[in-house]
Amino acid sequence: TILVLDFGSQTAQLIARRVRDQHVFCQLVRHDLSAKRIKELAPKGLILSGGPASVYADGSPQVDPEIFELGIPILGICYGMQAACKAMGCEIKPSTSREFGHTEILRKDGGDLFAGLPEKFTAWMSHGDRVENLHENFVVLAETVDCPNAAIKHRERELYGIQFHPEVTHTQHGENLIGNFIREICGCEGSWKISSFIEQECEVIRERVGNSRVICGLSGGVDSSVTAALLYKAIGSQLTCIFVDNGLLRNGEREQVEYEFGEHFKTDLHVVDARDRFLNGLAGVSDPQEKRKIIGKTFIDVFKDESKDIDDARFLAQGTLYPDVIESGANPDGPAATIKYHHNVGGLPKELGFELIEPMRMLFKDEVRLMGKELGLPDKLIWRHPFPGPGLAVRCLGAVNAERLATLREADAIFIDELYESNYYHKVQQAFAVLLPLQTVGVMGDARTYEDVIAIRSVDTDNFMTADWSRLPYDLLQRVSTRIINSVRGVNRVVYDVSSKPPSTIEWE
Ligand code: XMP
Numbered sequence: 004t005i006l007v008l009d010f011g012s013q014t015a016q017l018i019a020r021r022v023r024d025q026h027v028f029c030q031l032v033r034h035d036l037s038a039k040r041i042k043e044l045a046p047k048g049l050i051l052s053g054g055p056a057s058v059y060a061d062g063s064p065q066v067d068p069e070i071f072e073l074g075i076p077i078l079g080i081c082y083g084m085q086a087a088c089k090a091m092g093c094e095i096k097p098s099t100s101r102e103f104g105h106t107e108i109l110r111k112d113g114g115d116l117f118a119g120l121p122e123k124f125t126a127w128m129s130h131g132d133r134v135e136n137l138h139e140n141f142v143v144l145a146e147t148v149d150c151p152n153a154a155i156k157h158r159e160r161e162l163y164g165i166q167f168h169p170e171v172t173h174t175q176h177g178e179n180l181i182g183n184f185i186r187e188i189c190g191c192e193g194s195w196k197i198s199s200f201i202e203q204e205c206e207v208i209r210e211r212v213g214n215s216r217v218i219c220g221l222s223g224g225v226d227s228s229v230t231a232a233l234l235y236k237a238i239g240s241q242l243t244c245i246f247v248d249n250g251l252l253r254n255g256e257r258e259q260v261e262y263e264f265g266e267h268f269k270t271d272l273h274v275v276d277a278r279d280r281f282l283n284g285l286a287g288v289s290d291p292q293e294k295r296k297i298i299g300k301t302f303i304d305v306f307k308d309e310s311k312d313i314d315d316a317r318f319l320a321q322g323t324l325y326p327d328v329i330e331s332g333a334n335p336d337g338p339a340a341t342i343k344y345h346h347n348v349g350g351l352p353k354e355l356g357f358e359l360i361e362p363m364r365m366l367f368k369d370e371v372r373l374m375g376k377e378l379g380l381p382d383k384l385i386w387r388h389p390f391p392g393p394g395l396a397v398r399c400l401g402a403v404n405a406e407r408l409a410t411l412r413e414a415d416a417i418f419i420d421e422l423y424e425s426n427y428y429h430k431v432q433q434a435f436a437v438l439l440p441l442q443t444v445g446v447m448g449d450a451r452t453y454e455d456v457i458a459i460r461s462v463d464t465d466n467f468m469t470a471d472w473s474r475l476p477y478d479l480l481q482r483v484s485t486r487i488i489n490s491v492r493g494v495n496r497v498v499y500d501v502s503s504k505p506p507s508t509i510e511w512e
Pocket of ligand 1: 295389390391392393433467507508509
């Protein structure tokens with residue numbers, strides 16, 4: 004294991020990702036985790052992340068100085084380097100010229116950290132402070148035009164510092180540098196694989212569950228599907244899956260769940276037809292937050308009703324992922340939340356009385372996909388775009404009813420189909436149709452029409468916090484528009500959403 008001490012950098016998670024890419028397990032922990040606790044966790048190496056603060060500012064995050072006495076190799080990145088240097092008696096000062104963006108790194112010395120890297124390469128920098136008056140215990144490994152100490156090493160200890168960010172893709176050879184640290188310097192073997200994780204996790208689940216039953220709520224999305232597939236592998240017939248058909252699903256979604264978890268994996272699948280219950284609750288409601296509330300509450304009620312008759316059910320499996328765990332601050336060793344991401348609504352409350360099983364709480368999204376593939380789920384499901392908990396209700400602007408939902412579902416299916424056909428589905432991160440709450444004039448044949456408008460939305464994004472509208476080809480948009488207007492009854496106009504987030508959001512409600 005490698006531990007990343009998180010000083011609040013936006014790229015701390017990325018460091019962990021990069022380490023895992025090299026098949027070494029890695030966890031994010033709080034920056035001030037005590038040396039004693041680190042010793043107990045017995046990692047093979049420590050990486051100190053970057054961070055937004057200045058090390059000389061009051062109350063800035065510091066490391067436990069004892070960690071430098073543990074004999075564990077340490078790599079400090081940006082703020083992490085400055086924090087390490089400060090602890091080792093160097094001076095940190097504001098730079099005369101701040102370095103942001105691409106910078107040329109000039110190597111001065113070899114050393115294991117730079118093994119195999121060229122003499123010059125471009126790296127991504129983002130710092131206002133730098134290490135001055137380097138202590139004589141350090142040697143300089145690399146410099147830039149503005150920064151004489153761009154990479155350093157302690158003479159006697161396995162302590163390295165780099166001022167640039169090897170974890171971002173803008174830095175050339177960043178993965179080699181991280182690889183050198185974790186393999187050559189820390190001695191990690193790189194044997195962490197998703198298949199061994201699956202075996203381990205299955206053991207843990209079997210042990211914990213014993214003869215009891217586990218309930219897993221399926222949503223049709225990737226996370227809950229992979230969770231269910233993993234539990235099925237671990238405990239087979241002791242798993243009950245519950246899928247609530249709320250009438251707000253995408254085309255074919257229910258059938259796909261029925262096939263995957265009823266036929267392919269023969270789980271004890273309960274499909275609850277709650278369409279009327281949801282639609283009755285939503286009748287006449289057009290405020291988006293109100294819709295969300297009603298849907299969340301109805302979901303819990305339906306789930307409660309369905310689960311109370313399941314004998315021996317003691318556990319509830321959930322597809323919580325590592326980023327949620329990090330941001331919730333739930334792990335006492337983990338970093339405190341720095342940025343809040345969008346949290347899923349429709350989470351099930353404690354009062355249901357189940358013990359939680361969260362087998363993916365250590366995994367990132369792409370690792371979950373790998374796991375899904377390994378467990379035999381189809382690519383179509385594994386790579387499906389995210390879908391909001393309140394479903395089509397927040398894409399059916401204004402009043403929600405069965406007829407309008409059917410119109411929207413049909414238009415959405417055409418758009419998605421065309422994206423697949425043109426190989427654009429996997430190039431964009433989320434795409435969907437929205438039914439607007441207004442009519443416009445059109446002409447069909449000789450007759451005037453006054454019908455609905457469908458908006459189509461497609462976004463390119465890394466993390467759904469910011470997004471840009473996808474530059475889809477005009478002829479693709481043309482085909483989507485023609486097909487929707489020709490075949491979806493009651494629609495006479497299609498528009499394409501060209502707004503980025505911010506200031507717009509991805510969804511329209
Ligand atoms: P926005 O619209 O806020 O969406 O830019 C960002 C991402 O979150 C999804 N989203 C939701 N997911 N419940 C969810 O589970 C919700 O109420 C909800 N609202 C938005 C959205 O689809 C996008 O991926």
